[in-house]
Amino acid sequence: MKVLVPVKRVIDYNVKVRVKPDQTGVDLANVKMSMNPFDEIATEEAVRLKEKGVATEVVVVSIGPQQAQETIRTALAMGADRGILIVTDQDAEPLAVAKLLKAVIAEESPNLVVMGKQAIDGDNNAVGQMLAALLDWPQATFASKLEVTADKATVTREIDGGLQTLDVSLPAVITADLRLNEPRYASLPNIMKAKKKEIAMKTAADYGVDVSPKLKVLKVTEPPKRSAGIKVADAAELVGKLKSEGVL
Amino acid sequence: MAVLVIADHTNAALGEATAKVVAAAQKIGGDIDVLVAGQGAQGAADAAAKLDGVRKVLLAQSDALGHQLAEAVTDTVVGLAGGYDAILAPSTSAGKNFAPRIAAKLDVNQITDVIEIVSADTFVRPIYAGNALETVQSSDAKKVMTIRTTAFKAVGETGSATVEAVTAAGAAGREASFVGEEVVKSDRPELVGAKIVVSGGRAMGSAEEFHKVIEPLADKLGAAVGASRAAVDAGYAPNDYQVGQTGKVVAPDLYIAVGISGAIQHLAGMKDSKVIVAINKDADAPIFQVADYGIVGDYKTVVPELMTALG
Numbered sequence A: 001m002k003v004l005v006p007v008k009r010v011i012d013y014n015v016k017v018r019v020k021p022d023q024t025g026v027d028l029a030n031v032k033m034s035m036n037p038f039d040e041i042a043t044e045e046a047v048r049l050k051e052k053g054v055a056t057e058v059v060v061v062s063i064g065p066q067q068a069q070e071t072i073r074t075a076l077a078m079g080a081d082r083g084i085l086i087v088t089d090q091d092a093e094p095l096a097v098a099k100l101l102k103a104v105i106a107e108e109s110p111n112l113v114v115m116g117k118q119a120i121d122g123d124n125n126a127v128g129q130m131l132a133a134l135l136d137w138p139q140a141t142f143a144s145k146l147e148v149t150a151d152k153a154t155v156t157r158e159i160d161g162g163l164q165t166l167d168v169s170l171p172a173v174i175t176a177d178l179r180l181n182e183p184r185y186a187s188l189p190n191i192m193k194a195k196k197k198e199i200a201m202k203t204a205a206d207y208g209v210d211v212s213p214k215l216k217v218l219k220v221t222e223p224p225k226r227s228a229g230i231k232v233a234d235a236a237e238l239v240g241k242l243k244s245e246g247v248l
Numbered sequence B: 001m002a003v004l005v006i007a008d009h010t011n012a013a014l015g016e017a018t019a020k021v022v023a024a025a026q027k028i029g030g031d032i033d034v035l036v037a038g039q040g041a042q043g044a045a046d047a048a049a050k051l052d053g054v055r056k057v058l059l060a061q062s063d064a065l066g067h068q069l070a071e072a073v074t075d076t077v078v079g080l081a082g083g084y085d086a087i088l089a090p091s092t093s094a095g096k097n098f099a100p101r102i103a104a105k106l107d108v109n110q111i112t113d114v115i116e117i118v119s120a121d122t123f124v125r126p127i128y129a130g131n132a133l134e135t136v137q138s139s140d141a142k143k144v145m146t147i148r149t150t151a152f153k154a155v156g157e158t159g160s161a162t163v164e165a166v167t168a169a170g171a172a173g174r175e176a177s178f179v180g181e182e183v184v185k186s187d188r189p190e191l192v193g194a195k196i197v198v199s200g201g202r203a204m205g206s207a208e209e210f211h212k213v214i215e216p217l218a219d220k221l222g223a224a225v226g227a228s229r230a231a232v233d234a235g236y237a238p239n240d241y242q243v244g245q246t247g248k249v250v251a252p253d254l255y256i257a258v259g260i261s262g263a264i265q266h267l268a269g270m271k272d273s274k275v276i277v278a279i280n281k282d283a284d285a286p287i288f289q290v291a292d293y294g295i296v297g298d299y300k301t302v303v304p305e306l307m308t309a310l311g
């Protein structure tokens, strides 16, 4: 079974995001970039499926700038077999990303797509569901547990109020939540090995997909700032303050 | 102009989120219909019919819709989409699951987590864990969006719309099927709509401690219980308690964070609360930068004192 894992290069989750003064976006110059944390979880899950003998090949795809090669290398060092980078200069919108992935899937014919539930930059939480729609495949989002057999996946999903379990027949799209697994750190020998693995370089035009934006970003602004309040000495003083605020 | 609101519900009852999405729909303008897609969902439909500003309630029922499977909800909505300029769902786990699928079937982008409707085609949404707000204009013929319900005030319940049955997509030929559900029933208020939230963090150290410290304080205040990711990952609290960028977003009148450091991802889920209280033994914890009132100290002494002070 072949598993496809889309991965995105995003601002590192520890970086303090700064909005540009001209309100055109956030400042990404000289900030640390990493693999989207949910995509690391998806990669880990796919590699574990391979280690269990369920999957035979794990292919990672990234859509982004040239530097996204590093993101693919990270996944290869974790144990993925080969990569595909579709180079785009602008951040493609979720629907365009889903269309590109659909085109990749037409060539690669994977049995399963495992991907992050959201990217921590755009916070859209959309590509997996959109991809499943375009392929007319079943979807199981926000997975915290995954069991895969030859023709179906049993997925435990995190939902409001608790957990839900679904059976989806393969091929299917699964999106990973935080508790699906804890991604490994790549070992030095595996990082070295990953350097020799193949990354195919492509463009959006190769797949005939238009990635020009459909949503116009009018401005990007800072949220209203909260200022630090006061420290109170003890619980009694706190209760007094909360009563005078009218929240108790 | 006509707007379709996809209801949040549990079949028997309407979820609190629905009235807030209707409020967002009113900001767009035009006729508002509410779709209740479920099974045995007459109760939810009747409740939706009472919401102010609703023209009619559409009730679609099938087994697959009973669990709101994304495939069945999508097919049902796509069948109705011709009559609408905008389709709105709440940013609940169910809404987040099916809305992008609907958008893709209609060949449009989804606008996720809308917090402000500027006009019928311009919307504000948080990005980067709420560290930036993006104002986007959509030229798509149909707008599909999820609504962050904490940003909208629920409409009233004095209406009397009609309930009309519509065609439901069934499970036939569907490759996703429901196996089971573990939903914890609680007498406490729902986390997302609660007026007061008490959250516990990694400092709790164990599930027993979480029960012993956080829950009694919450119950004394009539509050909902929340948690940080660290507390959930460690098994101190169930997954649906998680507040943050990738958990639930809350904006209560009062948010009390106990033993939570205040990571960006946690702040993303609670920084729009009216009053924030932090109890933390580290005076430099980032949570104090957003807290209106902070107590520096060990929760093991502060929380019991707070229980006493509350009487």
Ligand SMILES: Cc1cc2nc3c(=O)[nH]c(=O)nc-3n(C[C@H](O)[C@H](O)[C@H](O)COP(=O)(O)OP(=O)(O)OC[C@H]3O[C@@H](n4cnc5c(N)ncnc54)[C@H](O)[C@@H]3O)c2cc1C
Binding pocket: A013, A037, A038, A120, B200, B201, B202, B203, B227, B228, B229, B230, B231, B242, B243, B244, B245, B246, B247, B248, B258, B259, B260, B261, B262, B263, B264, B265, B266, B269, B279, B280, B281, B282, B285, B297, B298, B299, B300
């Ligand atoms: C992709 C991604 C998504 C994430 N999403 C979320 C999310 O949705 N929600 C979320 O919460 N986190 C999220 N996180 C995790 C986040 O980065 C933090 O790791 C997490 O919030 C930390 O939880 P905490 O504050 O409970 O633990 P810690 O950071 O360990 O803080 C514990 C705090 O307790 C205090 N303390 C310890 N003992 C005591 C005591 N006896 N009395 C009083 N205070 C005490 C300490 O001083 C410390 O400040 C996410 C991370 C990633 C990478």
